[in-house]
Amino acid sequence: MTVVAALALALLGSAAAIVLFRLFRGPTNLDRIVAAEILMVIVIAGIATESAWQRTATNLPLLLILGLVGFVGGVAVTRFMSRDADDLDVEEGAARPVHPTAPVGDPTDSREPSDPTEPEASR
16 A cells, blocks of 8 residues: 555656646646646645545545635636626727627627528528
8 A cells, every 4th residue: 555655646746746837837827727726636636645545534624625625716716817808898899898698699780680480491
């Protein structure tokens, strides 16, 4: 068991080094968010491996809290970063606020939407 745990911790350490490179290097914020989430999973796996190696269940509450914090933190950061992109519509050149229930489509299109029950030939 000692060899397996040592090998698992070594592999987790090398994975953490690769993820830390991506976390600091970027190039986008999305890459950094994904790297932080993966690093949280690696930390959880390392704690779980150490707990299995010591044959103790005292770290289970810590693992549960880390899992919840990692999930909620990732969702919160992603929502915060996507908020600016959702609030503005920049396709037309001038930014305008978009209501969440606004119809999707070209606002300059004056044609009426076609009736889906109408036969194709009569359109």
